[in-house]
Amino acid sequence: MRMLILGGSWFLGRAVAEQARDDGWTVATFRRGRTGEQPPGTVLITGDRNNLTDLDRAAAGPWDAVVDTSGYIPANVLDVARALEPVADRYVFVSTVSVYRGWPVEPLDEDSPILDTPHDAGPDYGYDGDPRPSRYGYGKAGCERAVRWIFGPGRTVILRPGVILGPREYVGxxxxxxxxxxxxxxxxxxxxxxxxxxPIDVRDTARFAIQAAVPGGPTGTFNLVGDGxxxxxxxxxxxxxxxxxxxxxxxxxxxxxxxxxxxxxxxxxxxxxxxGTWAVGSRRARLAGLTTRSxxxxxxxxxxxxxTGATPVxxxxxxxxxxxxxxxxxxxxxxxxxxxxxxxxx
Known part of the structure; x- marks a missing residue:
């Protein structure tokens, strides 16, 4: 099976690339190549996701799955999805619990309402509030809609992690x-x-992303958090x-x-x-096979x-x-x- 990762050299993207490679996938990463290191045993497709000409190289395909770990602006994700839809079976988009209107104030699950962002919104859409919402959350909510707009619900997987921790964490x-x-x-x-x-370990997040990328795997929206x-x-x-x-x-x-x-x-x-910070329901993901370590x-x-002396990006x-x-x-x-x-x- 063939996987294209948008990103792939940083924290979660690298964990996805390494785990997919170990699971027998043929893995390519599409990124600018300016930061991080290319995971051994994977192929680098150099390009900027904001450049439509560069996207043609990523669209050479075909891909059994696209895993997008670097999408933040809805209009850009819309362009990327349009370019890849003819050559990809499914699109796994890494979003965030920040898309929920009620986070972090109230408990929520996958059916809780999310921020209302157009699927073609630009980088300045939304605003930062305290404690809610955030421009980051607005952007990710619009990105989710952009993927569904192009790939449809039957070929789209939305992952909404909470706090991801583990080796190579760059926030620190x-x-x-x-x-x-x-x-x-x-x-x-x-x-x-x-x-x-x-919190959820980056490796557990990556493993679920790969499960969701397998043809015939689960589709829909999944909150990825620790068991609480x-x-x-x-x-x-x-x-x-x-x-x-x-x-x-x-x-x-x-x-x-x-x-x-x-x-x-x-x-x-x-x-x-x-x-609500640590009151995120993940029953749907658990039923679909999510497991989390201590x-x-x-x-x-x-x-x-x-x-070991290693440093994050x-x-x-x-x-x-x-x-x-x-x-x-x-x-x-x-x-x-x-x-x-x-x-x-x-």
Whole structure:
């Protein structure tokens, strides 16, 4: 079987390429070739998805499946889908839970309403709100509609991952917590340690994408998240085990962190106080074969990858992450003086 990946050298795209290759697919990636490394055993088709002439090379086909990990602008995805529709059996588009109108405020599933974006919208459509919506979410919602517009529901697979973690993660959420635990000392831990979370490992996301790419495989829309049985406490405990850290965790309640104006999602990565953040239903994907590994495996394997000296593709979002040691110490001192943490643990 033949697979074309739009992207393929970064985080999820590379995981899809490597897993598909290992599963016996003939894999080609269509990308500019300016960043990242070409996965061994795959073919590079050099081109810019924004250039219609370049798309002719990708459309040489035929392809049993297209997996699009790099589509963000509806008008562009529309052009790409038009070019590939005659030579591809199905189109697997990687979207996001940010397309839902209610995320991250309320629980949702695949039938929850999404943002209303035209299938041919440009890059400036939508706006950023707090906590919702986001221009990113608006763009992905329109991209979904663009794929369905061209390929139809019977040949379209929409994947809506939540937070993806694991080796080669370029945003750096996992890496920040691992490095912080490795540094030791007293660590400011966010919210309730028993708060359930749903990150998904990049390798589990990739495997489901490949299952969905197989001719005759499932079509439709699937939320890809962890099973929700693990907690933020489990995540930091896994980071401590992976790094052999003796750090002491001090858990500060949401209201304490908000009072100190800690930026959620960035200063303390993965912490967000909204109740819908980790309340994403994935029953449809589970029934279609989604399986997810433990956060222990994800943190261990990410640390192992980091300690080999490997570095992810450089991305601007990584610079936004992490609380400074000075600010962390100030908040910990304030907690010790008057604010009450949820708990302290080793």
């Amino acid at each position: 959420r996992t890496a920040w917590w691992l490095r912080r635990l490795a540094r030791g000392g007293t660590v400011l831990a966010p919210g309730d340690p028993d708060r359930r979370i749903q 049985h693990e907690t933020f406490g489990d995540l930091l405990a896994a980071a401590a085990r992976a790094t052999r850290s003796a750090a002491r965790l001090v858990w500060a309640a949401d209201e304490v962190l908000l009072r100190h104006r800690v930026r959620h999602w960035t200063e303390l990565p993965l912490w967000r106080p909204y109740p 956060i222990t495996d994800t943190m261990r394997d990410t640390w192992d990858w980091m300690t 450089q991305h601007g979002r990584a610079a936004e992450l992490g609380i400074t040691p000075e600010r962390e110490a100030q908040i910990l001192a304030a907690i010790d003086g008057k604010d009450q943490p949820v708990m302290a643990s080793h």
